[in-house]
Amino acid sequence: NAGVTQTPKFQVLKTGQSMTLQCAQDMNHEYMSWYRQDPGMGLRLIHYSVGAGITDQGEVPNGYNVSRSTTEDFPLRLLSAAPSQTSVYFCASSSEGNYGYTFGSGTRLTVV
Amino acid sequence: GQQVMQIPQYQHVQEGEDFTTYCNSSTTLSNIQWYKQRPGGHPVFLIQLVKSGEVKKQKRLTFQFGEAKKNSSLHITATQTTDVGTYFCAVYSGGGADGLTFGKGTHLIIQP
Numbered sequence: 001n002a003g004v005t006q007t008p009k010f011q012v013l014k015t016g017q018s019m020t021l022q023c024a025q026d027m028n029h030e031y032m033s034w035y036r037q038d039p040g041m042g043l044r045l046i047h048y049s050v051g052a053g054i055t056d057q058g059e060v061p062n063g064y065n066v067s068r069s070t071t072e073d074f075p076l077r078l079l080s081a082a083p084s085q086t087s088v089y090f091c092a093s094s095s096e097g098n099y100g101y102t103f104g105s106g107t108r109l110t111v112v
Numbered sequence: 113g114q115q116v117m118q119i120p121q122y123q124h125v126q127e128g129e130d131f132t133t134y135c136n137s138s139t140t141l142s143n144i145q146w147y148k149q150r151p152g153g154h155p156v157f158l159i160q161l162v163k164s165g166e167v168k169k170q171k172r173l174t175f176q177f178g179e180a181k182k183n184s185s186l187h188i189t190a191t192q193t194t195d196v197g198t199y200f201c202a203v204y205s206g207g208g209a210d211g212l213t214f215g216k217g218t219h220l221i222i223q224p
Contacts, residue, residue, distance in 0.1 A: 033211045041216065042200065043155065048211035058211050090154055092212075098204040100145055100157035101212065 002026050006091050006104035013081040013111045021076040021107050023091030031094040032074040033101070036060065036087040043090065049074055050097060081111045114139055114203050118215030126223050131188040133218035135201035143204060144184045145212065146175060150197040158186075188220075196222050 007022045025032065033048035045058030049068040063085060065077040074093075078085060088108050092101040117136045125131050135144060143162045147155040159168055161177035161184060168175045172195075174187045188195055198219050202212040 031210065035212075035214075043202075043212075043214040045211040045213065050210055056210070059213075092155075097210045098143060100160055101155075102157065103154040105154050 004091055004093055004102050004104035006089075006107050008107060009105065010108050011110070013078070013109065015081060015083060015111060017081050019078050019081065021078070021089055021091075021109075023074045023076065023104060024072050025074075025091075025093040025102070026072065027093060027095070027102065028071060029093035029095050029102075030071065031097040031101075032068070033058070033092050034064070034066065034074070034076045035090045035092065036085075037090060037106075038087050046076065046089075078109075083111045085109065086111045114141065114205055114213055116141075116144075116201055116203055116213065116215045118201055118218060120218055121216065122219045122221065124221045124223060125191055127193060128190050131191050131195070131220055133186050133199050133201075133220075135184045135215050137182050137203070140181050141184075141203050142181075144177060145202045145204070146184075146186055147200045147202060147214075148197050149200065149217070153197075155200060191220070191222050193222055193224065196220060 004025045030051045034046040035043040037043045044060050047066040049055045055066050088106050090106050091104045094101045145160045146158040149155045165179045166177040172189045176185045198217040200217045201215045
């Protein structure tokens with residue numbers, strides 16, 4: 001099993017550009033979520049999903065969109081990149097929302 | 113949602129010394145999870161505690177959940193260089209706010 005796969009691993013964007021961070025899991029997990037990690041801030045929840053077709057906002061959702069058309073995929077869209085979105089982004093999944101999450105290896109995003 | 117305070121932010125130890133990180137909440141927690149993140153890596157789930165006063169061990173790691181379910185600790189006995197990384201506690205909000213809320217982590221630095 002591959003677990004949680006995130007692509008790309010690294011990305012540089014110019015301010016105002018849009019892009020999609022990909023996340024796929026092969027464990028048939030219903031619960032998926034996106035986090036951003038910034039120095040000194042820990043991991044903060046951006047958006048989450050409790051199943052295909054169901055998404056909701058987390059702590060820091062502004063500037064990001066998500067959709068969940070299949071159980072496997074949970075892409076994160078940056079609508080108009082800003083330097084404040086420079087961060088490391090992690091996707092995670094779990095079979096039960098209140099149990100341990102499996103994390104992807106992350107996407108390191110720089111917005112210039 | 114629920115919030116957790118984690119201390120200390122940094123801990124320097126000599127190899128072979130013990131290490132402890134603490135997580136505290138002002139509200140009663142339904143459960144608490146612990147994760148380890150190696151430098152440049154992604155969070156890896158270690159354990160979940162659910163019951164009041166629960167103690168779990170994994171080799172040199174001991175995890176405790178307070179009697180009031182408002183605090184938790186992770187203790188490492190006789191640290192090794194492989195223990196280097198950041199240790200996070202995380203709580204699951206549940207209900208109308210799924211996804212995890214993370215503490216800001218404790219960075220464990222080991223001097224050989």
